[in-house]
Amino acid sequence: MKKKVEYFLNAVYYTIWKRDSKNQIFVIKGVNFIILKIISVICTDNYRMRFEERQRKRISELEEYINCIPNAIVSMQAECALNFLLFMYGYSIYFPFLVIDSNFVDDRLTSRIFTFSTLVLIICLMIRLYYIIENNYLIYFKKFRKKDEAWHKKWKRITLFVNLLPIILFILYLMYSVGIIEF
Secondary structure: OHHHHHHHHHHHHHHHHHHHHHHHHHHHHHHHHHHHHHHHHHOOHHHHHHHHHHHHHHHHHHHHHHHOOOOOHHHHHHHHHHHHHHHHHHHHHHHHHHHHHHHHOOOHHHHHHHHHHHHHHHHHHHHHHHHHHHHHHHHHHHHHHOOOHHHHHHHHHHHHHHHHHHHHHHHHHHHHHHOOOOO
């Protein structure tokens, strides 16, 4: 079971990393395009061509650096996104406990103990899930790079669902707390 969870989290982490690296390269190329348009209006053709050549070299070096897994700045961004995702899941898991607590537990002390214990349980779970992916992600990334395009498309869809689920749960629990829907 631990291997399956580790594989799942690392696949989601890899997909987030891949998306962030593509976004980073897209932004760099977009800014470069705007600068080249400004340079083409202001400067001579000779300077513009030299500038374009230098920018092509810089962009290829940046792409190489961004796609280099151990040194990538983007891997830190993807790690932050995954940590936020795990936090959101913990928070969305916490909401049903609050609903149970408010509906079925009468005693205030028991209610506070129940709420505190579920919060501690969820924090421990999130810390454990974080350390599952921390150790072996480079090994998984090498495996995932060799996968075919169908695998990548499948995990893009899974990652999108995994990203949207806590938001949907949060909205449902918010609607419940306001009284729009009832369980």
